[in-house]
Amino acid sequence: MAVTKANTNTKIHALADETLGGIKREYVEVDRKAVEGEEIVIVGKRYTDDEYKNGDIFTVDRDFHSEVDFVESDEAASDGNCSGVIYHEEYRVLEPTDIVYIDGQRYEMVEREGEVGDKVIHVYKGESNGIVRVVRKAGDDGIDVDTYEDEGELYSGFYHGHYYVLVPLDKEKTFENKNSVYKEVINYIHNELGISRQDVQEMISIAVSNEVQKMSESGKLDRVAGEKIESLIAEGFGNGSRLLHGFKERVSQ
Template identity: 80%
Template sequence: METNAKIHVLADETLGGIKREYVEVDRKAEVGEKIVIVEKDDLEEGYENGDVFTVDRHRPGKSHVESDEARCGGNIDGFILREEYHVLEPTDIVHIDGRRYEMVDREGEVGDKVIHVYKGESNGIVRDVRKAGDDGIDVDTYEDEGELYSGFYHGHYYVLVPLDKEKTFENKNNTYKEVKNYIHNELGISRQDVQEMISIAVSNEVQKMSESGKLDKIAGEKIESLIEEGFENGGRLLHGFKERVSQTVSNEVGKRIANVLNINVELKEEGN
């Protein structure tokens, strides 16, 4: 499918009216295909650009088509010139309950969501697979359109693979890039500027903690605990006591500052 092709989301009667994505293609239409008016030729026609029709007839040897839906007083046959339309080709992507899924031709597994598609019979029925067998799958049973469905044969359905997660990740990634580009290009803020901002914010928070007495409290609690632990070894401080006090207090203060600033600060021990 062309990456720049225009996409239309329309109800697909062959899938029980489920919304399906169609792509515009500039070619001759066949009977039964959907077309969209892209360049209306006659101002007196009853249709407008963007209108969608189903092709009912075509002229032998010609690319022009006819659609009963396009009939009007001045065009009793619903005649549409080849230059006026593009064909709408169905894709494998459908919209169900506000989510996008790709219809994949493989055997269903327990937990998969599937859609029934087989020779126009009860198409568009969507179910969750609860058991998979050699001949088909068992699905969750509940009444739908007056009938009860308990299973589908292999080859009579497609597995619905959700596309929302991929889309969400892509959107988040694009948003991050947009914000990053805006910061660097529009605001003229460099990585060094951001680091300096964080440094200043950390310094301010340390000063606030010190002035309020929180810093002394944190340090006091940690040091007291380490001193008790250190003198357990026959009244002698453990080796590396000074370094442990420094690192422990540093880690604790860093965590609290990170929580206040809502930033991710990773403290590493020296030598790592």
């Protein structure tokens, strides 16, 4: 399956891809002549009598092998344009990219062998395409995934070459969003509530003191401290029963 990588200067459309079971996929606008079966978007309507408008998307039904300066789409047909003629300068071809949307997350379809824990999508010759699963086991011939049913038969794996690995995108964006929210909270605490850094430190100190007191009263603190000291002692005598440098100070602390 040939795919196109989008760049930041290209207009992108997210459309359902029937070859992937209806999963949404990113398409980019390309200025070239379309061929039969491709999707096109109207960008410069030529005649006012045509009922379609800029932004409409159609499937090309006839391309005439570039012998004329137009294609035809039955979806674009009207009383004044019975064969659905669309001139080349009126449209851009929509080429599929390797970016898909699954459960609101963007993924890049990468052609490599899946590893345990990878999310994969089945894409082989129109058979059960669009099935998304997580790899449970990887082998020489293929991968094992969670069992799925197709036309009454149960399957539990994909052959290598019959799927793409889904690599999640927007990780940096997610981190930036979290960092932005953190900054907003900090600004709200300082500017709106008038709470200083010293106030926050005192609150934390009181909270920690209360938790330590609860642990001490329940006996949990003694157990934690005892386990830590035993661990330090074992570590201290771990080098051929020779006491490590600084052992006394570490246990005292």
